[in-house]
Each structure stands twice: as C-alpha cells, then as structure tokens.
Amino acid sequence: MFFHGVSDPWFSTFETLAYYNRMNSDTRGAKADPWNRLYLVPGMGHCGGGSAALDRFDMLPPLVNWVEKNEAPQAVIATGNAFPGRSRPLCPYPEHAQYQGTGNSNEAASFTCEK
Secondary structure, three states: OEEEEOOOOOOOHHHHHHHHHHHHHHOOOOOOHHHOOEEEEOOOOOOOOOOOOOOEOOOHHHHHHHHHHOOOOOOEEEEOOOOOOOOEEEOEOOOEEEEOOOOOOOOHHHEEEEO
16 A cells, blocks of 8 residues: 655656556556555645645555455545545545535545546
C-alpha cells in the first residue's frame, strides 16, 4: 500500500502513476492489484499538509487485515485540518470518491469508490 499527495510540489503524481502502471506491465500480464494498492490524496502536499487536504488517515489497520486476514483494503477514510468535520474515502487507484447524491456531503459514508 502506498499513497501520493496530488498537490505534491516536489514529485509529480504522474510519475507515481507511471511507476504503478510499470508494476502492472512488468508482472507479465498479472495485475499488481492482488498485492498492491495506490491511494491518491487530493490536495495533499509532500507527505502531508496542503491548504485543501484531508491528509489524516491510517493505512496500518487495513494493511494488517490484508496480511493477517486476507481482506484486501478498499477505501481508507481521511480527515484533516483544512476542513474540520469533513471526511472522505481515499479510494484505491483507479477509483475515486463519488458523492451518491444523498446524505451529508461532509461525511465519507455519503461517498462510494467508483471508476
């Protein structure tokens, strides 16, 4: 599992996406999906922060469940100082968080991960 802040001023998200895609192609047709997840974090700078970032999330419990219980991680819930009281799901690439049109738009529960 790894993540990249979309607003990282030092390393381009496109380079991380290229790396992820090379992983898929270098595994001789086998997708990296069964053993790898990439999460893009909107608004987040390098390793955290950003004026529009929800950059607080914990990937360790989903990783432990994946290794110990064979439960592949899905969405990871993010919060942050930029928007107090707001949460969003971080979705595994190539999915993104999509508001379902009902419910509180500040709560991750009102979103699903979609391609």
